[in-house]
Amino acid sequence: MEHTSLLERILRGIALALVVIFFMFPIVWILMMSFQTNETILRIPPQLVFEPTLANYTALITGKLMTAAGTLDIAFMRNLWNSVFLSVTSVAVALLLGVPAAYAFARHKFRGSEDIAFTLLSFRFAPALLVLLPLTLYFQKLGLANTYIGLIWVYQLICLPLILWIVRGYFEDIPADIEYAYRIAGHSWFATFRKIALPLAGPGIAAAGLLAFIFAWNNFVFALVLASADKQPVTVGALAFITSSGIQYGQISAAIVLSITPTLALALYAQRYLVEGLSLGAVKG
Amino acid sequence: MSPSAITISGVDKFYGPIDRGVHAVKNLTMEIAKGEIVALLGSSGCGKTSTLRMIAGFEEVSRGTISVAGRKVHTLPPVRRNVAMAFEGYSLYPPLTVRENMAFALKAARLAKSAVDAKVAHIAKLLEIEDILERYPSSISGGQQQRASLGRALIREANLHLLDEPMGQLEPQLRAVLRGRIKHFIKERGLTAILVTHDQTEANALADRIAVMEGGVLQQFDTPDRIKERPANLFTGTFVGEPPMNVFEAYVGTTDGKISLKLPDGLSLDYDKDAFSGPVRDELLNRQRVVIGVRPYAVRRSKDGVPATVSANQWLGDQTHIAADFAGGSLVLVEHDRTRLELGAPIKVSIDPKNLHVFDQARGDAISHGTELA
Numbered sequence: 001m002e003h004t005s006l007l008e009r010i011l012r013g014i015a016l017a018l019v020v021i022f023f024m025f026p027i028v029w030i031l032m033m034s035f036q037t038n039e040t041i042l043r044i045p046p047q048l049v050f051e052p053t054l055a056n057y058t059a060l061i062t063g064k065l066m067t068a069a070g071t072l073d074i075a076f077m078r079n080l081w082n083s084v085f086l087s088v089t090s091v092a093v094a095l096l097l098g099v100p101a102a103y104a105f106a107r108h109k110f111r112g113s114e115d116i117a118f119t120l121l122s123f124r125f126a127p128a129l130l131v132l133l134p135l136t137l138y139f140q141k142l143g144l145a146n147t148y149i150g151l152i153w154v155y156q157l158i159c160l161p162l163i164l165w166i167v168r169g170y171f172e173d174i175p176a177d178i179e180y181a182y183r184i185a186g187h188s189w190f191a192t193f194r195k196i197a198l199p200l201a202g203p204g205i206a207a208a209g210l211l212a213f214i215f216a217w218n219n220f221v222f223a224l225v226l227a228s229a230d231k232q233p234v235t236v237g238a239l240a241f242i243t244s245s246g247i248q249y250g251q252i253s254a255a256i257v258l259s260i261t262p263t264l265a266l267a268l269y270a271q272r273y274l275v276e277g278l279s280l281g282a283v284k285g
Numbered sequence: 286m287s288p289s290a291i292t293i294s295g296v297d298k299f300y301g302p303i304d305r306g307v308h309a310v311k312n313l314t315m316e317i318a319k320g321e322i323v324a325l326l327g328s329s330g331c332g333k334t335s336t337l338r339m340i341a342g343f344e345e346v347s348r349g350t351i352s353v354a355g356r357k358v359h360t361l362p363p364v365r366r367n368v369a370m371a372f373e374g375y376s377l378y379p380p381l382t383v384r385e386n387m388a389f390a391l392k393a394a395r396l397a398k399s400a401v402d403a404k405v406a407h408i409a410k411l412l413e414i415e416d417i418l419e420r421y422p423s424s425i426s427g428g429q430q431q432r433a434s435l436g437r438a439l440i441r442e443a444n445l446h447l448l449d450e451p452m453g454q455l456e457p458q459l460r461a462v463l464r465g466r467i468k469h470f471i472k473e474r475g476l477t478a479i480l481v482t483h484d485q486t487e488a489n490a491l492a493d494r495i496a497v498m499e500g501g502v503l504q505q506f507d508t509p510d511r512i513k514e515r516p517a518n519l520f521t522g523t524f525v526g527e528p529p530m531n532v533f534e535a536y537v538g539t540t541d542g543k544i545s546l547k548l549p550d551g552l553s554l555d556y557d558k559d560a561f562s563g564p565v566r567d568e569l570l571n572r573q574r575v576v577i578g579v580r581p582y583a584v585r586r587s588k589d590g591v592p593a594t595v596s597a598n599q600w601l602g603d604q605t606h607i608a609a610d611f612a613g614g615s616l617v618l619v620e621h622d623r624t625r626l627e628l629g630a631p632i633k634v635s636i637d638p639k640n641l642h643v644f645d646q647a648r649g650d651a652i653s654h655g656t657e658l659a
Contacts, residue, residue, distance in 0.1 A: 185390035
């Protein structure tokens with residue numbers, strides 16, 4: 001470590017603090033808003049000291065939104081569950097399909113393999129809205145509109161290319177000879193995939209899975225167009241807070257806090273393993 | 286001859302489409318006896334590693350067959366070929382210790398733990414890696430990893446042991462010691478080994494027979510001595526041997542009842558007709574142009590020789606290498622005494638016909654070695 005003067009360290013600390021404050025401010029502000037009523041939120045000038053209330057959270061959890069115009073039913077908890085279900089299932093399906101495919105693309109060069117891989121990636125090039133219109137028509141014909149299966153299927157457009165391309169890179173980084181050494185020692189191709197390739201690419205698979213989960217979780221347009229109220233995730237469900245009698249800032253904040261919690265928890269949890277896995281790495285001599 | 290451990294017949298390897306892709310191995314046919322150590326020797330890209338990987342099952346055989354212990358294996362997956370291999374890049378499993386890496390295949394073969402431990406201990410002693418058995422591959426040096434990888438291959442009781450540049454990363458002293466031990470170990474157990482190397486010292490020291498490859502073609506497959514004494518063609522002649530064989534183009538003629546090999550710059554090597562056997566004489570006289578080759582240690586300085594000019598003079602501690610400008614090219618001599626010659630000094634060299642290798646000028650095939658036909 002290089003030697004730094006005291007002044008330098010202080011300045012560096014201040015700079016870091018500024019960056020942290022800058023990036024954390026919206027989240028902290030939202031957290032504070034989630035414990036306030038609409039009136040205190042909209043007070044000018046904004047107040048840092050207020051009487052916290054859990055009303056927003058109770059409203060969300062009970063599904064009864066109190067507005068000036070009366071009580072409104074909202075399906076926030078249902079939306080949250082939909083988000084969890086859709087994201088988890090989509091990532092699981094994408095991992096199940098994408099990891100073996102990534103392995104095949106990394107290890108076997110077959111006719112058109114590059115083209116197929118690129119086609120899968122190109123799904124992410126097209127603007128979602130462009131794809132959605134024809135897709136909606138097809139889905140209505142096929143009876144897939146407004147079904148979980150249909151949504152999970154469409155979510156593969158988000159998750160699959162991501163997982164495929166990230167994991168493929170990790171597989172390519174494993175020297176093929178390590179797998180050959182395992183195979184020649186008396187193991188089948190599949191055992192080699194399971195015992196050597198998968199564990200060595202583990203951190204990469206975890207990172208790709210996490211990223212895919214976040215993308216799926218944050219998706220808005222697909223679910224907006226293809227799902228009706230009872231299948232909607234939180235991203236779309238949040239629209240319900242814009243009511244005829246005003247925008248429910250308190251509840252929106254509480255909803256945001258609740259809906260970032262799972263991703264945040266997952267990221268913090270996975271981060272430990274990601275770092276651990278990466279430091280274990282050192283595959284090459 | 287003992288039964289064949291491996292038979293390679295008519296094997297071609299194309300990278301890319303057959304007959305249109307890169308032709309890495311061309312119509313290779315070899316038979317290796319049980320208990321034999323064979324070295325595949327050649328420069329990089331000569332097809333030696335491709336051959337090894339086809340035997341192991343990591344590369345498809347484009348054409349031809351490979352049999353191990355009498356069983357056709359070239360279509361079987363690696364797991365069913367009963368072949369052990371040490372990889373050039375070591376390829377140790379990162380999450381396992383050196384000991385676990387070595388014991389790995391034995392455990393897969395369901396050997397008792399005590400037997401595994403005994404074998405690991407034995408091999409570790411042989412390769413001098415006892416002190417790093419509990420370490421992980423990422424924490425040991427390249428040379429240690431290479432020995433661990435070699436140990437992982439040697440520990441197995443396979444029909445065939447494939448060793449890809451097994452000692453490339455070792456220090457010279459250790460390499461010399463290990464060569465002897467490994468050869469002894471392989472011979473003692475009657476294992477069959479194929480070793481890929483570009484180091485001819487290693488090939489000479491370890492192998493019973495050497496297969497010299499170039500451009501995907503097997504040039505010669507013979508004992509180290511015969512490869513040195515009777516190279517099958519110009520390539521083998523110049524590739525094997527250190528310093529390399531001196532070669533010159535020559536016109537064959539007769540002057541005053543002598544056979545003369547006319548070199549550039551008006552020089553000529555004249556020999557009595559009787560110096561060659563009848564058939565060699567006929568072969569030589571039948572051709573206008575040949576390529577002659579002579580090993581550096583077979584070139585002598587003598588009063589009645591052909592003139593040359595010293596261009597370099599190096600004492601290597603046990604021998605002197607002298608380079609001389611000769612016949613429009615360069616000639617290297619090896620002398621075992623400490624010779625001191627001024628640069629530019631005139632010398633006279635002579636070549637005993639016994640030490641003369643003659644090759645076809647166009648195709649490079651050997652015509653004669655010394656006084657005998659090739």
